[in-house]
Amino acid sequence: MSSSSPTSRRPAFRVGTGFDVHAFTEGDFVTMAGLRIPHSKGILAHSDGDVVIHALCDALLGALALGDIGRHFPPSDERWRGADSRQFLRHARSLMQEQGYTLGNADITVICEAPKVGPHVQAMREVLAEDLGVDIGQISVKATTTEKLGFCGRGEGIAAEAAVLIERL
Numbered sequence: 001m002s003s004s005s006p007t008s009r010r011p012a013f014r015v016g017t018g019f020d021v022h023a024f025t026e027g028d029f030v031t032m033a034g035l036r037i038p039h040s041k042g043i044l045a046h047s048d049g050d051v052v053i054h055a056l057c058d059a060l061l062g063a064l065a066l067g068d069i070g071r072h073f074p075p076s077d078e079r080w081r082g083a084d085s086r087q088f089l090r091h092a093r094s095l096m097q098e099q100g101y102t103l104g105n106a107d108i109t110v111i112c113e114a115p116k117v118g119p120h121v122q123a124m125r126e127v128l129a130e131d132l133g134v135d136i137g138q139i140s141v142k143a144t145t146t147e148k149l150g151f152c153g154r155g156e157g158i159a160a161e162a163a164v165l166i167e168r169l
């Protein structure tokens with residue numbers, strides 16, 4: 001029986017998923033995909049609380065079987081207090097390149113009643129595509145409410161999930 005790990009086998013395609021939640025707190029903007037989006041609340045987090053990028057990083061790290069964002073950037077580490085999450089995404093990209101993979105596509109869903117995400121989708125895709133060095137057509141961002149159900153529905157927080165396909169170079 002082979003003892004090789006999935007990473008040493010280096011299959012042509014790998015998939016990953018990620019999910020992140022942050023609570024709302026007092027404030028007047030939320031950071032999503034590196035953009036400051038005006039809102040009646042802010043985000044409670046150690047970093048900038050960018051759920052879109054955190055979910056995407058976890059999906060990329062998951063595809064590579066390299067753990068999760070908290071392993072690479074521990075919330076106990078003061079270096080990441082208030083950090084711009086785009087650096088986490090660029091780090092995930094470099095790990096992917098080191099492993100000999102490139103992004104096929106990413107599909108991200110933001111889950112919240114507000115703010116409205118639709119007007120910002122194009123700009124968000126541009127930021128993510130830039131940090132990942134891919135074409136904007138490889139990045140999808142969409143949004144849904146939870147029909148006023150649960151913590152998102154009560155406006156207590158925001159969530160995002162991401163799925164990625166990575167391809168061997």
Ligand SMILES: Nc1ccn([C@@H]2O[C@H](COP(=O)(O)O)[C@@H](O)[C@H]2O)c(=O)n1
Binds near residue numbers: 112116119146147
């Ligand atoms: N924060 C959000 C949530 C939703 N949208 C857009 O509205 C559409 C309808 O949402 P439902 O939850 O009722 O399905 C959704 O498809 C999104 O286009 C949004 O922009 N921002």
Ligand SMILES: C[C@@]1(CO)OP(=O)(O)OP(=O)(O)OC[C@H]1O
Binds near residue numbers: 020069
């Ligand atoms: C991003 C990190 C950075 O310390 O902290 P948070 O901003 O709290 O975000 P979370 O989604 O809980 O991920 C954990 C950490 O890696």
